[in-house]
Amino acid sequence: MRAWPSLGDAVPTLRGQGEAPGRAPGDGELEGMEGGQDEDRKVPSTAGRRGASRRRAGGVPRDGGPEGCLATAAGGSLRRRAGACEDRGVGPRAVLSHEEVWRRYDAVEDRVTAGVSERMLDLAGVGAGTRALDLATGRGEPAIRAAKRAGADGGVVGVEPSEALVRMAGEKAAREGVSNLEIAVGEAESVDWSRWGVFDAATARWGLMYMRDPVAALKNAKSAIVPGGALVAALWAEPERVDYFTVPRRSLGRYRGLPEIDPEAPGTFRFADMERIRRDFERAGWALDHVEEVETPVFEATTSEMVVEWARALGLTRLLNELSEEAQRAWERDFAAEMEGRREEGVIRIGGVTRIVRARGA
Numbered sequence: 001m002r003a004w005p006s007l008g009d010a011v012p013t014l015r016g017q018g019e020a021p022g023r024a025p026g027d028g029e030l031e032g033m034e035g036g037q038d039e040d041r042k043v044p045s046t047a048g049r050r051g052a053s054r055r056r057a058g059g060v061p062r063d064g065g066p067e068g069c070l071a072t073a074a075g076g077s078l079r080r081r082a083g084a085c086e087d088r089g090v091g092p093r094a095v096l097s098h099e100e101v102w103r104r105y106d107a108v109e110d111r112v113t114a115g116v117s118e119r120m121l122d123l124a125g126v127g128a129g130t131r132a133l134d135l136a137t138g139r140g141e142p143a144i145r146a147a148k149r150a151g152a153d154g155g156v157v158g159v160e161p162s163e164a165l166v167r168m169a170g171e172k173a174a175r176e177g178v179s180n181l182e183i184a185v186g187e188a189e190s191v192d193w194s195r196w197g198v199f200d201a202a203t204a205r206w207g208l209m210y211m212r213d214p215v216a217a218l219k220n221a222k223s224a225i226v227p228g229g230a231l232v233a234a235l236w237a238e239p240e241r242v243d244y245f246t247v248p249r250r251s252l253g254r255y256r257g258l259p260e261i262d263p264e265a266p267g268t269f270r271f272a273d274m275e276r277i278r279r280d281f282e283r284a285g286w287a288l289d290h291v292e293e294v295e296t297p298v299f300e301a302t303t304s305e306m307v308v309e310w311a312r313a314l315g316l317t318r319l320l321n322e323l324s325e326e327a328q329r330a331w332e333r334d335f336a337a338e339m340e341g342r343r344e345e346g347v348i349r350i351g352g353v354t355r356i357v358r359a360r361g362a
């Protein structure tokens with residue numbers, strides 16, 4: 001039995017290291033579950049912002065109040081809240097902030113992506129007594145599951161730059177009775193793992209691609225892992241196989257130009273190419289010993305309105321806000337209609353193909 005060097009308190013410690021500005025990456029890209037800017041804007045659409053100041057001046061609630069509506073299509077027609085919105089798109093509406101969407105849909109995302117996390121932990125060999133580190137922990141996947149597997153004789157340390165996400169992960173861990181997880185607010189490139197001693201394994205679910213310098217993050221993780229220890233990462237495959245990103249963006253392309261995807265810049269598809277994965281892992285001193293592809297949903301809903309709300313807040317906010325209100329509503333209708341076409345047994349799912357790769361110290 002090996003004692004975990006610094007854990008063991010009754011609740012997870014969310015220890016800041018004073019080294020990160022608390023910013024999540026990405027600006028305008030659809031980054032799935034929790035990428036996107038670390039901003040908290042209640043009504044981010046252009047028309048919504050105008051509406052919000054009007055409403056404040058007039059004393060009407062900021063969240064849309066009696067005038068507000070959800071400008072998304074359900075079954076082809078706009079669903080009105082309090083009946084005050086025009087189909088052609090006037091009037092304010094409530095658009096959820098990132099944090100609101102994270103909180104609203106966290107349980108769904110956890111459930112539909114659980115298989116990916118569990119498979120990663122199997123491949124990393126995480127079990128009772130394991131000491132694992134987790135890069136880009138976000139709201140706690142797969143760190144919380146890893147901590148549960150590790151139990152009282154092991155533990156997990158995560159690193160995540162967004163304070164809002166670290167807070168959410170800590171709340172979730174506490175709710176689930178996990179006390180052997182610590183999350184540093186910081187960047188994987190520079191976090192000082194030696195504070196916690198050495199680790200048996202490392203995980204990074206949908207995180208490396210958004211990092212400023214993933215090679216530095218991989219090198220830093222390698223310095224903290226025992227010889228022969230594994231690092232398991234989930235990385236999105238090519239855009240044409242990743243619908244959650246590509247489908248809403250393709251609809252948006254009818255209304256505006258879209259930024260090119262730069263495979264060398266932080267973003268969803270930075271590691272969509274196997275050669276790039278091999279190259280960057282090798283540069284950091286890791287050798288791949290296993291690669292598999294998994295098709296996974298990342299979101300599931302009973303209404304297309306919910307899918308629109310999710311996609312809009314978690315990646316397309318800026319690109320949509322630059323459009324007129326009418327164009328935004330047209331995109332929402334198009335995308336919602338496309339999502340309706342995917343409904344199966346009452347449920348709409350969207351996801352993509354992810355690679356799960358395992359590497360060991362070269």
Ligand SMILES: C[S@@+](CC[C@H](N)C(=O)[O-])C[C@H]1O[C@@H](n2cnc3c(N)ncnc32)[C@H](O)[C@@H]1O
Pocket residue numbers: 023024025031032033034035135136137138139140141142159160161162165186187188189204205206207210211212213
């Ligand atoms: C798509 S989320 C994945 C979160 C979680 N692992 C999951 O699977 O749900 C990507 C995460 O990477 C984090 N991130 C971005 N740059 C980072 C860095 N340099 N170091 C650590 N995490 C980073 C973001 O803040 C975000 O939470």
